[in-house]
Amino acid sequence: xxxxxxxxxxxxxxxxxxxxxxxxxxxxxxWQERTTADGRPFIAASIxxxxxxxxxxxxxxxxxxRNCVGxxxxxxxxxxxxxxxxxxxxxxxxxxxxxxxxxxSNASYISRYEIADYGIPRGNVASSLYSFFEVARRFExxxxxxxxxxxxxxxxxxxxxxxxxxxxxxxxxVVNASAPSSFAALHQ
Numbered sequence: 001x002x003x004x005x006x007x008x009x010x011x012x013x014x015x016x017x018x019x020x021x022x023x024x025x026x027x028x029x030x031w032q033e034r035t036t037a038d039g040r041p042f043i044a045a046s047i048x049x050x051x052x053x054x055x056x057x058x059x060x061x062x063x064x065x066r067n068c069v070g071x072x073x074x075x076x077x078x079x080x081x082x083x084x085x086x087x088x089x090x091x092x093x094x095x096x097x098x099x100x101x102x103x104x105s106n107a108s109y110i111s112r113y114e115i116a117d118y119g120i121p122r123g124n125v126a127s128s129l130y131s132f133f134e135v136a137r138r139f140e141x142x143x144x145x146x147x148x149x150x151x152x153x154x155x156x157x158x159x160x161x162x163x164x165x166x167x168x169x170x171x172x173x174v175v176n177a178s179a180p181s182s183f184a185a186l187h188q
Contacts, residue, residue, distance in 0.1 A: 008123025014116055015057045015071035017043055023125045040065040074111035075136050082108045082143040090142055097135045110139045
């Protein structure tokens with residue numbers, strides 16, 4: 001499998017735009033540094049029109065919002081509100097992300113938190129973003145089909161209709177031992 005970026009073991013010092021930008025650009029992600037209403041910097045990004053997301057630097061070592069060793073990566077879905085059962089089932093299945101519903105609005109979100117206390121390899125940034133993208137796509141699919149879940153009781157381990165449909169179409173007991181085609185596939 002080819003490396004996702006040049007020098008994947010090279011370190012990104014922190015999650016500022018000046019450090020993340022070259023990795024994002026190399027991955028083909030269109031991005032722009034913006035500021036919040038209170039003046040804190042963040043990155044607005046898009047992956048080929050397939051998904052828009054934000055990277056909000058946190059745990060900053062300066063009052064200006066720079067030299068940040070944490071990053072909240074999130075994507076929101078306006079006009080698409082998942083039901084609580086679908087969100088609970090999704091969150092119990094995927095460990096490194098968190099999905100939810102935005103209070104008092106017709107929107108849902110998915111997020112992932114990254115740390116770089118002592119830096120983070122460029123390849124890990126790429127791998128984390130690929131994984132986030134893949135899980136976000138799955139969440140979007142769950143939101144589309146999750147309105148009709150199997151149980152009305154709301155058990156967190158109840159899978160949404162789309163997951164059950166996928167399971168019923170699979171052949172049980174067959175394991176695909178072929179090499180993964182991407183880093184996202186490697187983590188699945």
